[in-house]
Amino acid sequence: MDRRSVLKAGTTGAAALGAPFIIRSASAQQYRPEYRLSTVVGAAFPWGKGGEIWGNLVRERTQGRINIKMYPGVSLINGDQTREFSAIRQGVIDMAVGSTINWSPQVKELNLFSLPFLSQDHAGLDAITQSEAGKRIMQIVDKAGVVPLAWGENGFRELTNSRREIRSPADMKGLKFRIVGSPIFTEVFTALGANPTQMSWADAQPALASGAVEGQENPMHIFTAAKLHTLAQKFVTRWGYVADPLIFVVNREVWQSWTPADQEIVRASAIEAGKQEIAIARKGLSGGDMSMIKDVEALGVKVTELTPAEKAEFQRVLKPAYDKWAKTIGADLVKQAEAAVAARPRA
Numbered sequence: 001m002d003r004r005s006v007l008k009a010g011t012t013g014a015a016a017l018g019a020p021f022i023i024r025s026a027s028a029q030q031y032r033p034e035y036r037l038s039t040v041v042g043a044a045f046p047w048g049k050g051g052e053i054w055g056n057l058v059r060e061r062t063q064g065r066i067n068i069k070m071y072p073g074v075s076l077i078n079g080d081q082t083r084e085f086s087a088i089r090q091g092v093i094d095m096a097v098g099s100t101i102n103w104s105p106q107v108k109e110l111n112l113f114s115l116p117f118l119s120q121d122h123a124g125l126d127a128i129t130q131s132e133a134g135k136r137i138m139q140i141v142d143k144a145g146v147v148p149l150a151w152g153e154n155g156f157r158e159l160t161n162s163r164r165e166i167r168s169p170a171d172m173k174g175l176k177f178r179i180v181g182s183p184i185f186t187e188v189f190t191a192l193g194a195n196p197t198q199m200s201w202a203d204a205q206p207a208l209a210s211g212a213v214e215g216q217e218n219p220m221h222i223f224t225a226a227k228l229h230t231l232a233q234k235f236v237t238r239w240g241y242v243a244d245p246l247i248f249v250v251n252r253e254v255w256q257s258w259t260p261a262d263q264e265i266v267r268a269s270a271i272e273a274g275k276q277e278i279a280i281a282r283k284g285l286s287g288g289d290m291s292m293i294k295d296v297e298a299l300g301v302k303v304t305e306l307t308p309a310e311k312a313e314f315q316r317v318l319k320p321a322y323d324k325w326a327k328t329i330g331a332d333l334v335k336q337a338e339a340a341v342a343a344r345p346r347a
């Protein structure tokens with residue numbers, strides 16, 4: 001039934017049933033038959049799984065009033081992931097579980113999470129999102145025009161390539177890396193002496209397959225689910241330089257079209273889905289369970305862990321880029337995040 005026929009049916013019904021029916025049908029007709037949820041990767045990945053969990057919880061708890069359909073591959077905007085935030089704001093996309101990296105060209109403060117070696121480990125990342133800095137980020141996203149509801153996680157982005165083991169910036173010299181289309185990544189990879197090319201995730205996989213690029217950086221769960229070892233990625237360095245959180249959001253007009261009770265359901269479901277998604281994203285990579293590393297090695301891939309001194313060398317080379325971007329992001333916000341990380345609980 002399209003909107004006009006819903007309205008007509010409501011009017012006919014109202015004549016027969018009286019005023020209360022008019023009010024009910026007037027609010028009910030603002031609900032659309034489907035809400036479109038954008039993600040970059042699908043349910044074979046923790047990220048897409050998070051979107052699926054959110055959609056299912058909302059559908060169940062609203063008895064189908066809010067029916068969410070997932071569009072992985074950022075297919076609503078033809079895979080152009082760095083345009084996702086604008087598309088949500090404009091209503092081309094109704095809802096999203098999106099990476100801070102992809103939205104940072106529109107919301108510069110989101111580059112906070114791309115500052116090399118800021119978060120250090122999962123506890124550090126949690127310390128940022130759960131601190132004043134995290135709250136400020138949510139307010140900034142809200143001010144930028146979409147309704148933020150919860151945190152999720154893509155994960156620590158490790159370095160992979162087809163050529164050689166990487167233990168120092170010198171090992172990266174001249175290697176062609178695919179990076180996300182966000183300027184801070186160009187500066188970071190250039191500072192390391194590599195040869196970076198910006199492209200979408202959709203374009204990255206054929207480029208790795210053909211050898212047009214030799215390496216890339218993404219979380220281990222992306223590596224395994226996308227089978228990057230079949231795209232010549234034989235070397236992984238776990239440098240843990242950056243982790244991208246995900247944010248669950250809704251287009252503002254869509255949000256305002258829902259009753260307060262339904263808004264509450266959508267919010268609580270996002271928080272719950274976010275918690276579950278973070279646990280999935282860390283599975284095999286945290287606590288006593290590091291099985292993901294063994295799984296990747298079993299694919300014939302060499303996984304390199306850096307010593308603290310080797311990590312420090314990357315950090316030293318990237319210090320100027322860090323300092324420059326800290327100014328763009330906002331010195332206060334960066335200081336707040338650094339303080340939160342410094343005060344994190346240690347394992």
Ligand code: X2X
Binds near residue numbers: 180244
């Ligand atoms: O494009 C990527 O590398 C990905 C899938 O991790 C993001 O969307 C940030």
